[in-house]
Each structure stands twice: as structure tokens, then as C-alpha cells.
Amino acid sequence: MNTDKLSKRLETVAKYIPKNARFADIGSDHAYLPCYTVKRNDVCFAIAGEVVEGPFQSAVKQVKSEGLTSKISVRKGNGLDVIEANEVDCITIAGMGGTLIATILESGKNKLESVQRLVLQPNVSASSIREWLLKNEWALVAEEILEEDGKIYEVLVAEKGDSHSLYETNKTSELLFGPFLMKEKNEAFVKKWTMEKKNWQRILMQLEAAPNSEENSRKRKELHEKIKLVDEVMKQ
Numbered sequence: 001m002n003t004d005k006l007s008k009r010l011e012t013v014a015k016y017i018p019k020n021a022r023f024a025d026i027g028s029d030h031a032y033l034p035c036y037t038v039k040r041n042d043v044c045f046a047i048a049g050e051v052v053e054g055p056f057q058s059a060v061k062q063v064k065s066e067g068l069t070s071k072i073s074v075r076k077g078n079g080l081d082v083i084e085a086n087e088v089d090c091i092t093i094a095g096m097g098g099t100l101i102a103t104i105l106e107s108g109k110n111k112l113e114s115v116q117r118l119v120l121q122p123n124v125s126a127s128s129i130r131e132w133l134l135k136n137e138w139a140l141v142a143e144e145i146l147e148e149d150g151k152i153y154e155v156l157v158a159e160k161g162d163s164h165s166l167y168e169t170n171k172t173s174e175l176l177f178g179p180f181l182m183k184e185k186n187e188a189f190v191k192k193w194t195m196e197k198k199n200w201q202r203i204l205m206q207l208e209a210a211p212n213s214e215e216n217s218r219k220r221k222e223l224h225e226k227i228k229l230v231d232e233v234m235k236q
């Protein structure tokens with residue numbers, strides 16, 4: 001991967017950044033995504049935000065070496081702290097867990113006023129993001145699930161608005177699997193949930209062999225319910 005050719009995962013994220021956007025890429029690491037989009041003239045201005053010194057320095061070096069310092073501002077800081085009010089209209093957060101992404105959005109809520117689109121790529125726990133979006137009046141407008149190098153990734157795109165109508169048929173399933181993804185049910189989707197189910201069945205067997213306790217029976221019930229949800233979604 002380099003700034004001319006992104007991974008399939010980051011290319012999917014880039015695809016949803018609106019043309020001529022001013023965007024902030026939070027947790028940018030090498031700033032590949034801002035460099036790629038700015039070089040293609042797809043966006044006019046980008047912020048690469050990083051909280052850790054090493055990746056922050058990598059982003060500074062990358063942006064400098066590409067001669068892009070006038071269009072990409074590399075900033076060190078936690079989550080959305082690096083953005084000034086009304087500075088961007090799109091935010092991308094990719095390559096982290098869904099819980100961390102939801103925490104970053106929650107802590108930076110005051111920076112979201114001018115933002116029209118969020119493009120979020122959780123490595124795990126996309127449901128935490130769907131729950132945050134629903135609670136905070138961001139409507140999912142698209143979702144993708146893809147496989148790259150044996151790993152499966154989800155990309156969630158949201159815009160301001162009420163998304164309760166997306167979660168009307170079976171809210172628990174829709175939050176877990178994704179309302180768009182469970183309709184499309186592509187190859188990566190089937191692979192991901194078949195693997196999850198196998199993993200839950202393995203844990204269930206271990207719990208069944210362990211001494212009985214309230215905690216154990218609660219966990220078993222939870223796993224049975226999740227396995228049932230996978231069976232149901234696969235049948236539909």
C-alpha cells in the first residue's frame with residue numbers, strides 16, 4: 001500500500017468521502033488516506049489526526065515528502081480534539097475497534113456540528129457504532145463488508161438524520177448485522193457470521209463443560225441467542 005494505491009479496505013473508505021470535501025482522518029497513522037484523496041484532487045483540504053507520537057511523525061514525514069503540506073494539516077491529539085469548530089464537513093475513522101470509534105465520536109460530539117458525513121471502518125464491533133449513530137441521530141446511508149488478506153472489514157457511512165426506520169423489523173439483528181448488509185448478504189457477510197457462529201459454538205461447549213454458576217448460565221443464554229440470530233439471518 002502507498003499513497004497512489006490504497007488497500008481495498010481504505011479504498012472503500014475513500015470512495016465515500018464526498019468530492020471537494022474538507023475532511024479529517026482520525027487515527028491517520030501514515031496519512032495514506034488524506035494523501036491519496038488530496039493527490040487525486042478529490043478533496044480540497046484534509047486533517048490527519050494522530051494521538052501517538054510514532055504514527056504522528058510518520059504522517060508528518062509522509063505529507064512533507066509528497067509536498068502536500070499546504071493541503072494536509074497533520075495534528076497531534078486525541079480523537080476529534082484536533083479539529084476546530086466548523087473546519088470540516090466529513091470525518092473518517094478507520095482501522096480501530098467499533099467501541100473506540102464510538103467513544104471518539106461521543107467525546108467529540110461538539111465538533112460534529114458542521115459535519116455532514118461520517119465514514120467509519122471498525123475492525124470489530126460495528127454494532128457499537130450503529131448503536132451510537134441511532135442514539136445520536138445519525139442515519140446510516142450505506143454499508144459495505146469486504147474481505148482482504150483473509151480479514152473481513154465493515155465500512156459504515158452515516159449522515160445526519162433519524163435512522164429509526166432502518167431498525168423497525170428486528171432491531172437486535174439489524175444492529176448486530178447491519179440493516180444494509182443483512183439484506184445484501186454477500187460472500188464476506190456469510191463468511192464472517194459463519195466464523196462468528198463457529199467461535200460462539202466453541203465457547204459454548206467450553207462453558208457447558210465448566211461448573212455451573214449464574215454468570216456461566218447468563219453467558220450461555222447470550223451465546224444461544226446470538227447463534228439463533230445468525231441462523232435466522234442466514235435463512236432469510
Ligand code: SAM
Nearest residue numbers: 026027028029049050051052055078079094095
Ligand atoms: N486509519 C489508518 C488505517 O485505517 O489504516 C490507521 C489505523 S491504525 C490501526 C489506528 C491508528 O489510530 C493508530 O495509529 C493509533 O495511534 C490511532 N489512534 C488510536 N486511538 C486514537 C485516538 N483516540 N485519537 C487519534 N488517533 C488514535
